[in-house]
Amino acid sequence: MPLITYRKALNEAFSEELTRDDSVFLMGEEVAEYNGAYKVTEGLWERFGSKRVIDTPISEAAFLGLGVGAAMMGLRPVVELMFWSFAYVGFDQIINNAGCVRYMSGGLINVPMVIRGPANGGTSVGATHSHTPENLIANTPGLKVVCPATPYDAKGLMIASIRDNDTVCFMENTLLYGNTGEVPEGSYTIPLGVADIKRLGTDISFIAYGRAVLTALEAAEILQAEHGISAEVIDLRSIRPLDEETLLTSVAKTHRVLLIDENKPFCGVSAQIAAMIAEKAFDELDAPILRVTALDAPAIYSMPLEKLQLPTPERIISKALTLF
Amino acid sequence: MITTTPDSKEVAQAPINLAFTSEQKIAALREMLRIRRFEQQALKFYNQGKMGGFLHLYIGQESVAVAAASLMNGHDEMITAYRDHGHALAVGMSMEECMAELFGKATGCSKGKGGSMHFFAPDKHYWGGHGIVAGQVPLGLGLAFALKYKQIPGCALCFLGDGAVNQGVVAESLNLASLWDLPIVFIIENNGYSMGTSLERSSAIDNCLAERAAGFNMKWSVVNGSHFYELRATLHTSMEEARTTLRPVLLEIKTYRYYGHSIADANHKKYRTAEEIEQYKENHDPISCWQHQLLEEKILTESMLESIDGAAKEEAAASVIFAEASPWPEPESIFTDIYYEVDQASEAGRTGVHFFSDSR
Numbered sequence: 001m002p003l004i005t006y007r008k009a010l011n012e013a014f015s016e017e018l019t020r021d022d023s024v025f026l027m028g029e030e031v032a033e034y035n036g037a038y039k040v041t042e043g044l045w046e047r048f049g050s051k052r053v054i055d056t057p058i059s060e061a062a063f064l065g066l067g068v069g070a071a072m073m074g075l076r077p078v079v080e081l082m083f084w085s086f087a088y089v090g091f092d093q094i095i096n097n098a099g100c101v102r103y104m105s106g107g108l109i110n111v112p113m114v115i116r117g118p119a120n121g122g123t124s125v126g127a128t129h130s131h132t133p134e135n136l137i138a139n140t141p142g143l144k145v146v147c148p149a150t151p152y153d154a155k156g157l158m159i160a161s162i163r164d165n166d167t168v169c170f171m172e173n174t175l176l177y178g179n180t181g182e183v184p185e186g187s188y189t190i191p192l193g194v195a196d197i198k199r200l201g202t203d204i205s206f207i208a209y210g211r212a213v214l215t216a217l218e219a220a221e222i223l224q225a226e227h228g229i230s231a232e233v234i235d236l237r238s239i240r241p242l243d244e245e246t247l248l249t250s251v252a253k254t255h256r257v258l259l260i261d262e263n264k265p266f267c268g269v270s271a272q273i274a275a276m277i278a279e280k281a282f283d284e285l286d287a288p289i290l291r292v293t294a295l296d297a298p299a300i301y302s303m304p305l306e307k308l309q310l311p312t313p314e315r316i317i318s319k320a321l322t323l324f
Numbered sequence: 325m326i327t328t329t330p331d332s333k334e335v336a337q338a339p340i341n342l343a344f345t346s347e348q349k350i351a352a353l354r355e356m357l358r359i360r361r362f363e364q365q366a367l368k369f370y371n372q373g374k375m376g377g378f379l380h381l382y383i384g385q386e387s388v389a390v391a392a393a394s395l396m397n398g399h400d401e402m403i404t405a406y407r408d409h410g411h412a413l414a415v416g417m418s419m420e421e422c423m424a425e426l427f428g429k430a431t432g433c434s435k436g437k438g439g440s441m442h443f444f445a446p447d448k449h450y451w452g453g454h455g456i457v458a459g460q461v462p463l464g465l466g467l468a469f470a471l472k473y474k475q476i477p478g479c480a481l482c483f484l485g486d487g488a489v490n491q492g493v494v495a496e497s498l499n500l501a502s503l504w505d506l507p508i509v510f511i512i513e514n515n516g517y518s519m520g521t522s523l524e525r526s527s528a529i530d531n532c533l534a535e536r537a538a539g540f541n542m543k544w545s546v547v548n549g550s551h552f553y554e555l556r557a558t559l560h561t562s563m564e565e566a567r568t569t570l571r572p573v574l575l576e577i578k579t580y581r582y583y584g585h586s587i588a589d590a591n592h593k594k595y596r597t598a599e600e601i602e603q604y605k606e607n608h609d610p611i612s613c614w615q616h617q618l619l620e621e622k623i624l625t626e627s628m629l630e631s632i633d634g635a636a637k638e639e640a641a642a643s644v645i646f647a648e649a650s651p652w653p654e655p656e657s658i659f660t661d662i663y664y665e666v667d668q669a670s671e672a673g674r675t676g677v678h679f680f681s682d683s684r
């Protein structure tokens with residue numbers, strides 16, 4: 001299998017889908033002639049032309065809403081947000097329109113759209129550019145949220161998201177774009193709502209998604225080597241729908257849970273999962289459910305301090321050790 | 325301020341109005357009357373506590389939606405805000421499904437999930453019914469974008485209020501429509517007020533709202549909403565412009581609502597005078613004006629008018645009986661119509677947990 005970057009894996013997903021289905025088009029700021037602010041859409045404008053790969057003015061509310069309207073009419077827009085942080089100026093279109101129009105029309109309408117872009121901290125761009133709105137979006141029934149950690153998952157989940165007939169909010173990570181991994185050529189899908197066990201273990205379940213999966217894997221290796229503790233690492237991949245079964249099966253095996261989350265702690269994704277495990281698997285637990293999340297402050301600019309804000313292997317290990 | 329002069333001979337002689345048959349003229353009157361009688365029934369039962377939420381009446385503005393709907397070519401798409409009953413009936417939705425929606429019943433057009441502000445009928449090219457002021461405007465862009473993308477010879481009709489014009493997304497949308505040559509007609513229904521705020525207190529303008537379009541290199545005009553021929557002539561020209569040249573147009577239609585912003589608006593005689601309301605009813609009522617026109621043209625007789633109006637009243641009363649007799653939605657329906665894939669029980673819909681309520 002070819003080794004390609006996360007960025008290239010997404011690019012391949014777009015080119016597969018643009019080729020397969022005429023109703024798919026890409027739209028966003030700088031996605032076409034400039035090749036994408038993070039080069040995720042590189043070369044696609046040259047290949048598919050201005051009808052299918054479209055540069056927009058800086059008008060998030062208008063082009064997100066345009067995407068919703070076009071999707072109601074049966075097109076399949078893939079709308080790029082240069083940063084998910086910029087979604088906040090177009091939030092009405094995502095939540096009220098993409099998220100609610102099916103319900104309020106009694107099921108007469110559906111919105112097969114993908115809204116995508118990076119949603120991560122850790123790059124010293126300050127608080128306004130470092131939001132991780134997966135919990136906010138997943139709080140709206142009607143929307144789906146996907147956060148891939150690896151190139152393989154990114155491509156398969158993107159193709160599945162484009163083919164999905166509901167709105168999928170696809171959250172990437174600028175720190176992952178350059179990571180490489182084995183990715184099959186051609187088309188394949190990874191269903192939404194299926195978690196992936198990235199590392200088998202017996203003593204504790206690490207539950208994570210996005211870049212936190214890689215941090216959790218690193219911590220798991222150290223924990224094994226230095227403490228003889230075997231951690232299972234589960235990658236949610238999709239936040240909503242959620243693969244509860246895989247999580248509960250792992251908890252029933254390890255009896256200990258640590259959630260690792262680059263989201264903020266208050267009503268974050270890990271809070272939802274902790275509640276779910278407490279509700280459904282309390283009797284399986286030999287220790288309290290604990291979390292390692294982003295520190296509960298706006299993302300700081302200063303480089304060494306920002307590194308402390310996101311989960312680190314050290315924080316994961318010391319938290320994990322308190323559970324034994 | 326709306327002028328009291330009748331429709332000019334000139335607009336009545338516009339080709340689109342010459343092609344408007346006597347039957348169609350009567351049909352337009354019938355539509356306006358149906359809207360008014362429907363809403364009067366709705367008001368009565370709203371006041372009896374049979375409906376929830378808000379009820380924004382279109383009474384006084386009926387000509388606008390009816391004129392626009394009378395020009396739709398089977399490819400055109402319509403979208404509006406929450407004052408949406410008139411548009412819904414004008415595109416052909418039934419009084420029964422609309423009334424049942426107001427009553428929150430399972431037989432409502434949105435199965436009781438949307439209410440007064442959220443009527444939809446995609447099969448009739450009607451995309452709602454939107455409760456967030458100006459939230460529908462970029463959706464209208466999307467309708468126009470899709471028409472152009474699929475090379476369908478239609479245009480999008482995107483309605484908004486005079487208050488909505490001051491939302492940022494409207495400026496974004498006007499720019500995009502013009503920049504991308506989208507076939508869309510923006511129709512500002514200027515009824516002079518956004519809730520209790522008069523146009524003067526909400527909008528910085530020179531002469532009118534529509535001229536803001538000039539800054540986006542877009543054609544615009546202002547139309548008297550009491551003049552049905554003028555409305556049709558201008559709408560037609562604008563829609564043809566959009567369909568054939570793919571250039572957007574912005575229209576401002578001077579109209580007036582007789583009731584409060586919503587029925588919950590107890591203040592509506594404080595921010596405007598009773599005389600002002602009376603003067604509009606007396607001199608500018610779109611239904612009276614059109615009736616008068618058709619009587620003059622000898623297309624309509626008093627007895628025809630009586631029977632058309634009588635039928636509209638009966639239909640409206642029957643829609644209430646239908647709504648009252650209809651069942652409430654089943655509790656299980658709370659969890660349907662959220663995800664398409666779940667509703668279809670497709671593989672995607674059956675994979676993973678979609679809803680997180682504690683089911684125990």
Ligand SMILES: Cc1ncc(C[n+]2csc(CCOP(=O)(O)OP(=O)(O)O)c2C)c(N)n1
Binds near residue numbers: 488585
């Ligand atoms: C974003 C938003 N802000 C405020 C409101 C509350 N609101 C509903 S209608 C309205 C007035 C809008 O007036 P206009 O656009 O002139 O339309 P009209 O009611 O006259 O038809 C307001 C303030 C809302 N629904 N959405």
Ligand SMILES: [Mg+2]
Binds near residue numbers: 516519
């Ligand atoms: Mg108004």
